[in-house]
Amino acid sequence: MALNLTHKILREHLVSGELKPGQEISLRIDHCLLQDATGTMAWLEFEAMKLDRVHCERAVQYIDHNLLQTDFKNADDHAYLQSVAARYGAICSLPGNGVSHQVHMERYGIPGKTMLGADSHTPAAGGIAMLAIGAGGLSVALAMAGKPYSLPCPAVWGVKLTGRLKPWVSSKDVILELLRRHTVKGAVGRVLEYYGPGVETLTATDRAAIANMGTELGATSTVFPSDERTREFLESQGRGGDWRPLAADEGAGYDFQEEIVLDDLVPLIAKPSMPDNVVPVADVEGTTVHQVIVGSSANPGYEAIWVCVEVFKRRGVHPGVAFHINPGSRQVIANVAEQGGVAALLAAGAVIHQPGCLGCIGMGQAPGTGQVSLRTFPRNFKGRSGTVDDQVYLCSPETAAAAGVFGRITDPRKLGEFMEYPTGTGLKRYTVVERVADRPEDPLKVQIVRGPNIKPFPEFAPMSESMVCEVVLKVGDNVTTDHIMPAGAEILPLRSNIPAISEFVFKRHYPRFQENIQRVRKAGGAGAIIGGENYGQGSSREHAAIAPRYLGVAVKLARSFARIHKANLFNFGIIPLTFADPSDFEKIEEGALLRFPDIRKRIESGAEDIPFECGAKTFQARLHATARERQYLLAGGLINTVK
Numbered sequence: 001m002a003l004n005l006t007h008k009i010l011r012e013h014l015v016s017g018e019l020k021p022g023q024e025i026s027l028r029i030d031h032c033l034l035q036d037a038t039g040t041m042a043w044l045e046f047e048a049m050k051l052d053r054v055h056c057e058r059a060v061q062y063i064d065h066n067l068l069q070t071d072f073k074n075a076d077d078h079a080y081l082q083s084v085a086a087r088y089g090a091i092c093s094l095p096g097n098g099v100s101h102q103v104h105m106e107r108y109g110i111p112g113k114t115m116l117g118a119d120s121h122t123p124a125a126g127g128i129a130m131l132a133i134g135a136g137g138l139s140v141a142l143a144m145a146g147k148p149y150s151l152p153c154p155a156v157w158g159v160k161l162t163g164r165l166k167p168w169v170s171s172k173d174v175i176l177e178l179l180r181r182h183t184v185k186g187a188v189g190r191v192l193e194y195y196g197p198g199v200e201t202l203t204a205t206d207r208a209a210i211a212n213m214g215t216e217l218g219a220t221s222t223v224f225p226s227d228e229r230t231r232e233f234l235e236s237q238g239r240g241g242d243w244r245p246l247a248a249d250e251g252a253g254y255d256f257q258e259e260i261v262l263d264d265l266v267p268l269i270a271k272p273s274m275p276d277n278v279v280p281v282a283d284v285e286g287t288t289v290h291q292v293i294v295g296s297s298a299n300p301g302y303e304a305i306w307v308c309v310e311v312f313k314r315r316g317v318h319p320g321v322a323f324h325i326n327p328g329s330r331q332v333i334a335n336v337a338e339q340g341g342v343a344a345l346l347a348a349g350a351v352i353h354q355p356g357c358l359g360c361i362g363m364g365q366a367p368g369t370g371q372v373s374l375r376t377f378p379r380n381f382k383g384r385s386g387t388v389d390d391q392v393y394l395c396s397p398e399t400a401a402a403a404g405v406f407g408r409i410t411d412p413r414k415l416g417e418f419m420e421y422p423t424g425t426g427l428k429r430y431t432v433v434e435r436v437a438d439r440p441e442d443p444l445k446v447q448i449v450r451g452p453n454i455k456p457f458p459e460f461a462p463m464s465e466s467m468v469c470e471v472v473l474k475v476g477d478n479v480t481t482d483h484i485m486p487a488g489a490e491i492l493p494l495r496s497n498i499p500a501i502s503e504f505v506f507k508r509h510y511p512r513f514q515e516n517i518q519r520v521r522k523a524g525g526a527g528a529i530i531g532g533e534n535y536g537q538g539s540s541r542e543h544a545a546i547a548p549r550y551l552g553v554a555v556k557l558a559r560s561f562a563r564i565h566k567a568n569l570f571n572f573g574i575i576p577l578t579f580a581d582p583s584d585f586e587k588i589e590e591g592a593l594l595r596f597p598d599i600r601k602r603i604e605s606g607a608e609d610i611p612f613e614c615g616a617k618t619f620q621a622r623l624h625a626t627a628r629e630r631q632y633l634l635a636g637g638l639i640n641t642v643k
Contacts, residue, residue, distance in 0.1 A: 116135050126208070
């Protein structure tokens with residue numbers, strides 16, 4: 001039987017279940033990825049398991065998000081992460097070494113391996129044929145403990161690429177085209193698998209940019225074949241021995257099919273404030289631009305920066321534009337410097353920052369009031385930049401460079417009026433540069449450093465027999481984890497302090513939530529949140545589940561949920577219900593009391609139908625949950641279950 005590549009990798013790692021879409025499967029995880037915005041909580045959860053070391057093949061802790069040290073908190077967290085990684089046998093990538101996805105691809109990624117990462121853009125590793133999945137930190141902690149990772153078996157969406165990209169059109173435009181066609185929920189429950197003759201025209205870095213933003217489609221993961229371009233990349237990193245060929249069998253089938261003719265693509269751009277608000281660059285040409293940022297996890301590599309170098313060798317940065325370079329790794333900027341690119345960028349007027357996530361997660365680089373910012377980032381959710389009413393556009397490095405030169409949104413093909421499109425912008429061999437912590441000879445002797453901001457994980461009670469919940473917030477479609485738990489320099493340092501960070505839940509966009517939940521909490525009650533379609537899309541941050549649970553939210557009732565957030569709700573004992581009749585969403589308002597009689601017995605019995613009363617009327621909700629997930633809810637969360 002001919003197999004697609006996704007099923008080949010899944011079969012190699014299948015612990016239990018059948019590869020049928022929607023059925024629960026469990027996978028052996030080879031690599032685990034943590035970053036500092038999620039890592040402190042994940043390690044605290046791992047420590048609670050009382051193990052001596054990590055039990056996966058490779059675990060890497062990256063420090064790439066919380067880089068602004070405005071007080072002691074981030075510095076303390078970094079010391080904790082470095083010491084806890086040393087104690088339990090993980091690699092620790094130090095501040096300034098780079099963005100997790102870029103560094104993992106450079107130094108550690110291996111075709112055909114599975115990876116679970118506490119970061120929603122973990123699927124970027126699909127660029128070198130890893131099957132990489134984003135998850136909450138607690139799920140990653142369990143994978144580090146050697147436990148299989150369970151999820152509904154995804155459908156496989158085959159995307160056939162034909163042709164070749166034209167000059168000034170890049171891989172970013174490929175994924176923007178899919179977002180234009182299918183929206184931010186178009187790939188929920190699916191793995192995107194790219195194949196066809198057009199794939200070989202894309203470098204491994206091109207593929208990683210596409211795989212990274214598959215997350216914005218709602219995809220479980222993205223995977224490309226491992227071919228000669230993959231081998232070229234690994235050899236350029238001095239890791240040719242890690243290469244092996246991997247591809248779908250000839251005649252392999254897919255659950256869904258798509259074709260993109262690369263020759264037909266034009267430069268695209270996502271307008272504020274959603275990654276699927278995509279139009280041709282020509283449609284918004286002429287818009288004045290105040291800030292441009294090239295870098296982040298979506299376009300972190302040498303090639304993205306070198307395009308800017310080649311452009312700025314010929315034209316400087318427009319005086320009205322603040323042009324920022326956020327290198328994806330220390331290695332990237334070191335090699336740009338070796339080739340003379342840093343001098344060219346500085347002479348042109350660009351500003352070069354330390355390697356890391358920075359403005360992508362709202363850590364600095366916030367635009368001014370009313371200013372337009374073009375970014376090669378994966379997300380432009382409103383307020384994510386740190387400016388509440390921001391105007392952030394997502395684009396390719398080519399479109400970013402054109403805006404930097406002309407001071408307005410410009411079709412990058414107009415750069416062809418004064419230069420040839422730079423081809424072959426990668427290097428055949430990179431100078432390897434990295435900064436990781438020393439590995440101790442005796443990990444058991446390592447003393448773990450704990451600053452005063454690192455608080456014990458809160459204890460949650462098991463589910464009660466019946467519930468009465470007040471609706472403390474009602475929101476619409478596509479509410480993101482950035483809406484629920486904002487990021488940024490003020491909030492990210494509190495990731496290891498649940499009581500403190502809980503004060504920021506919904507604070508930027510729905511501040512009434514805090515007033516409502518605190519009133520209900522003071523009265524000893526429980527809260528419910530009503531949501532529309534695709535509730536909880538975006539980041540994997542489990543704090544968007546932990547903090548509401550800490551405040552007393554017991555139920556989230558939505559038209560539909562994003563995959564990772566729904567899994568996090570189960571992990572921390574919040575019941576994720578969907579409306580049996582989606583029109584019932586319109587009939588329940590904030591302040592209403594929802595009564596769930598005998599809910600514990602219903603969940604325990606495996607019932608999918610969950611009735612609830614609101615006023616004099618009875619409504620029907622659905623609980624789509626496995627036996628494992630029901631056990632988590634009954635116990636009050638996964639940690640209680642493990643205990």
